[in-house]
Amino acid sequence: MSDAAALPVREPLILGDKSLAEVTGDICRPLDARPTALWWAGFLASLALLGLGVAAVSYQIAVGIGVWGLNRTVGWAFDITNFVFWIGIGHAGTLISAILFLFRQRWRTSVNRAAEAMTLFAVMCAGLFPVIHMGRPWLAFWMFPYPNTRGSLWINFRSPLVWDFFAISTYFTISLVFWYVGLLPDLATVRDRTRRGFRRRILEWLSLGWNGSYRTWLRYEIVYVLLAGLATPLVVSVHTIVSWDFATSVIPGWHATIFPPYFVAGAIFSGMAMVLTLMLVARSTMGLQHYITGRHVDVMCKLVIFTSGIVAFAYATEFFMALYSANQYEQFVFRNRALGPFAWAYWTMVGCNVLVPQLLWFRRVRANLGLVFVLSLAVNVGMWFERFVIIVTSLHRDYLPSSWAGYAPTSIEVATLAGSFGLFFTCFLLFCRFVPVIAMAEIKSVVGTPARPGKDL
Amino acid sequence: MAQRTLAGVFTREEDVLEATGAARREGLTILDVYTPYAVHGLDSAMALQRSRLPRVCFLLGLGGAAFKVWFEYWTTAVAWPINVGGKPWDSLPAFVPVTFEVMVLFAGVSTVVAFFLVARLRPWRRPRLVHPRVTDDRFVLLLAQTDAGFDVARVRRLLERHHATEVCERDYEEVP
């Protein structure tokens, strides 16, 4: 039975009691219509950014990593910052699609498709950086343990970078599969609305001959639950492993046991903010007000402020541990973080991640979608700076004061960051054009069919 | 003679549920039910047994993990032991993360592959829809005309009693 009927007291998830056909029509409209000027504008802008990034990366690979601002002391900066940032963005998608699914949060149905797509594209952006940050990226395949003529010389399974390599690739594969399986019925729906032609042929291939058979539906649901059950620990493990890149090192400011929960919370935090950003845009530009309602925004805002609390707690814990450990290196690192040459970055981070989200306690703020949009952007900025602060301020002044150094990004690094955003939005806009941005089958199961009047069950 | 089927098309979720239940009580052979989304309760109405996909998931996940532990141990401690940072030859704790990832990878991918196999979903399969709007907003109950004793008129009445908007006979080849 439909939730709309099951939960009469609550405001319904989907407004304007749609019929099933209307749902199909509404969601598939952007796919049939010609792209709007707005879409073209956005698409060309992202494409330009992507081009810039491609140019920057090609130049860097041709000339050398030296075109980045790194030095003998600060060996990582923008590259790994961007990597962790994008991975974090990616996490919200899996969270919404898997964890909320297991918790039977039906409101997720409106956003999970887009969120999963966001995950895929974010992980693509993230996966880029570990490769291009190498001194010899053309040898990146050496990270993979394949039999070779060197002995065989395998890889170092003790290295967190190897853990990373496996985590990221697994995460991408599982997310892709998860997304595709969820997409099958809708592809079939779109296929059946499409007349003969090239596009229909593509869709026939992609939809694997889905015909709505209930036997398939039954197995489909089982698989979906299984994948959700696998993705939930996966999403936690991935960012845990990312955090181990730092936590297993000896560098004060990196070598911290609270990193895994701290990073996972931060990931969900930033991811939620990014989902909000995208949803609010999609909602207003693609006329999906009835599917992505104020209630969705409200729930996500609550998640944001919750994770913001965890992150704030982590910041505090770090300082407390530095104080409590009586470890002079730790103490110096954190004093240097708050007062040193990169204090501006640190306070930007605190401002965006701790102070700004507090506004979301107020229902009026949560209801004001424009304000929420701005807040979500602020959180994204703050979370980028969190990674920057962790990486750069810990590295630039470590044990031996003789090797302390500064860091300033070059134009190439900035262009590379911009390029990753270009890649992300290019992919996302194409996704809006060619794939139903909302899971129709799931929406229909939420909408259901109106009960027959005067009927006794 | 080519075997015939009888398809009842419904517009409401509960109609098809009731119709299916009724059809089974009548002892009719339910070939399948086609719905635009996963209608809960149909499995009991059709008396389908649980899928065995979870076992595939579990076993292959376990296999993947086991393989990975062995592989890491073999490469690091047996095939070519190298002194890395003074760590012991078999640094088992350091092997855990990759093991977990590989387990998830094996489990997830194998489950989906198994699903495609048993559900006979494959790219080159031409979809034959029992009704053009079955993936949009129509629910179709497909019954088999098992033998000559199959009374088409009676069954048609049964379906229409459950508000079937249309009832049509089909050749076996025409349906999925």
Place this chain on the structure above:
Amino acid sequence: MSRRYWKSIEERDGGEDWLPADRDEFPEPLAVLPDAPGTLGRRGFLKAAGFGLAGTLAAGCQRGPVSKAIPFLNQPEEVMPGRATWYATTCGACSAACGLLVKNRDGRPIKLEGNPQHPLSRGGLCAVGQASLLGLYDRWRHRGPLKRGQPASWADVDADIVSALAAIRHRGGALRLLTGTIVSPTLSATIGRFMATFPNARHVVYDAISSSAILDAHERTHGRRALPRYHFGQAAVIAGVDADFLGTWISPVEFTRGYRDGRSLEGNPPRCSYHAQFESGLTITGTKADWRTRIAPGEEGPVLTQLAARVARRAGLAWPAGDVGMPPVPGAPLDDLAGRLWAARGASLVVSGCQDVAVQVICNFVNHLLGNYGRTIDINRPSYQRGGCDAALGELAAELAAGAVDGLLVAAANPAYDLPADLDFATLARRVDLLVSFAGSPDETAALAGYVCPDHHYLEAWSDAEPAAGCASITQPVLAPIGGTRAIVESLARWMDDARPAYELVRAHWESALFPRRIPVEPFETFWDTAVHDGAVELQVAPRESAASGTSAPLPDPVAAGAAPPEGALSLVLYPSVGQLDGRHAHNPWLQELPDPITKVTWDNCASLSPDAAASLGVREGDVVRIETGGPSPAAAALELPVYIQPGQHDRAVAIPLGYGRASTERFTRAGPHWLESQPGVGPNGLVGINAAPLIVFEGGTLRYGGRAVRIAPTGRRIELATTQRHHSIIEPRQVSSAGSRPIVREMPVSALSAQQPPPGATREGRGLWPDDHPYSGRRWGLIIDLNACTGCSACVVACQVENNIPVVGRDEVRRQREMHWLRIDRYFTDADESVDVVHQPMLCQHCANAPCETVCPVLATVHSADGLNQQVYNRCVGTRYCANNCPYKVRRFNWFTYARADAVENLVLNPDVTVRTRGVMEKCSLCAQRLLEARISARARGEPARDTDVRTACEQSCPAGAIVLGDLNDPASRVAALAKDPRYFQVLEDLNVRPGVGYLAVVRNRDADPGKAGHV
């Protein structure tokens, strides 16, 4: 878990043919060094195939692709491709003339090392000496003689010059030969012969870094114009007044070795001389002092007077000097110093670099009172390392001004660059009709000269040297001249119709002049062969009547403080920097990129100010200031230099290094990689740094480097200095830490040393969490560095660079903190009363047993060897830089660009045993793995176990102070094993339990125990 894994039955049962992992897996002996002559080992053949090409290039020096390598048709038996041949010769990088061993590979010298048999340098070699090798492969050297700047043939040039000289000789014109100090007896003799052929000829000698005042003073006090030899090793108390004898003064390598002998800390009570230093700027000598006092430039006189007065009082000599000026330094410590000096009569030493003769006279007076002559100061066997006479230089300038000079030959000097603006040599020289320069490579003087008759690089030439009386050494060529150059001595002989080559000239002179002074009677052939083989021989000093021993000299007049600079003005200190000296090696990129031991600035010179002075002027580091000298002299020069804040410097002093702004440094404009945001490698003037020599004062017959009053005004411009150690990082260690300071360097007073305390090494190896699967059962290499011996002279830095093919990255990259030195010298300041204490700490890969870098490398590109080396596998490295991030010592270096340059000539200096790293890989100190391997292989070929005494790393070999010791930590007989038990032994950042293989010995200050000073810095 301690299970044992085995790959084969043989391994499990440990059969005969099973080889443990730590032994070589190839059972057959490698055909290496001790091959029978003529046979060619496998390795030898491979290397020959690889480097025969380089050999031919070295001989022919042609650029461009060579299609095929031509093997020796009949191979000279002493040249074995792939095997190094060693030649003993003499260093010509400066007039100190240290002994050299030149490592030749396939016909080209690739490394210079100190000659342990040389009585002066005793195996050490300074940074400049190490680097001078690169000058040989300098593409910009003169390829042949020049006539008015145009290439010409020797015959042509000779004809012109000979006729010109004949004309001068005929009409009795004035011929002047202007040279730097000539340590070569043969050259001196030849010059003498040459000059004798002219009615009016004079040989004028000057030093750009002059010690003329010392010689003049001894002329007054001892009746002999000579530079005495100082024996720091025999001095128990040393007082240095503005003399950087460990850095640049006269013969630093010799003095460093002696100084270290005097502070060897051997015996009980430990042998440790007391060293007091009075100086304005901060020098590395000052950093080693037990008591260092800042004095204003020009206060050397009063200080020495005060000291002399106090010593005289103890000597019971009435010397009316007690009331000279107020003592510019605290009186009590000065009394203490005088007491110590007096107590150590005959074993003390007072030296001064001051260029005021009167001050030097007082210096001699003090030494005389202390009875140091004949003991720590040898005037009868003097040093010839500084022979300059500034007075004669003044006369020459006068003659030039009067246009009274018809011919001027300039050799081994660059007067147009390094003379003060007062003398204005460049203008005066233009008035001379015949100006001949012997400069081997383009310089300011050669640019003026009508004729340039380029001299060889000293590695191409036959010559000799007698740096100190009775110590003669041979300079022999180690490869055929690369260009069409000619030795000076040959040129002069040629112009005297003496066509003999340098070899015969040298040999003849040795037979006639030096051989008779040989004590053991032997045939000349034996003598000559010994000299050529050993590089140096002891000779008898011609017995001359012992110089007047000072008493005869009248009591010196006390010297009052010079006029204090006017209000708001500072007084100038011009000093030779350790890397650049007087600028003669400015074309050498290794030296340009060598961080100055004190300022850590590369590729630039700067004006150092004390923190207070900078504060009062309101300038920060990097601010460009305008330095103006007042005064009526035409030399009212001005230059603009960036400010460097220098703790420990006197507040009234502004210190500027000489030797910068040389023409021929414009070549460095494009040094280093070029990309979107790269900056030029030179300053706004198109040169590296700015020449400060014009500010030198010529006064009282000597060149004065200090005391000139200057006004300083900010220009508002800023430049970023290319420093390898950020300034704020200097004093930080004390301030950053609330809980004590960081365990990086350790100091202790000498008293704490004699009090025997249990070696802290007892409980060093903490128990790990995991079973130790790696018990370095065989050899475990270790390196121990004695911070007490280390003076920070940076010889090891350059030695490492030469040995390991470390690229030069240029100023822009250094600014970006990307210098590539595997071995750097960290220096830490701590506050001492009214001065600073400085500790120099050579920092290199610590070869940790629990190396954090190894664990994090994803592709196993850095792993640990069975004998304890942390190995970097270049061809496996993918360049994630994770290892560098995780290194607590930050000693890993990354190839951000392709740093190797395609210079066919310069690249001949590369060491064929060491890979040239490509872009994108990590690199770091390998503990000279190639040397360890060579020793191991040759030992096995000899059929005996490799002993750690067979091998020395490049840094260890070059260290003049012998501060670095390599050895097998597992061998109880080895030196490192013994040093590791020394109470001074400690490891950097020990609490991390990374178990470094490199250890250090604490700095010892000859002070009373002071809780504030002891312990970590």
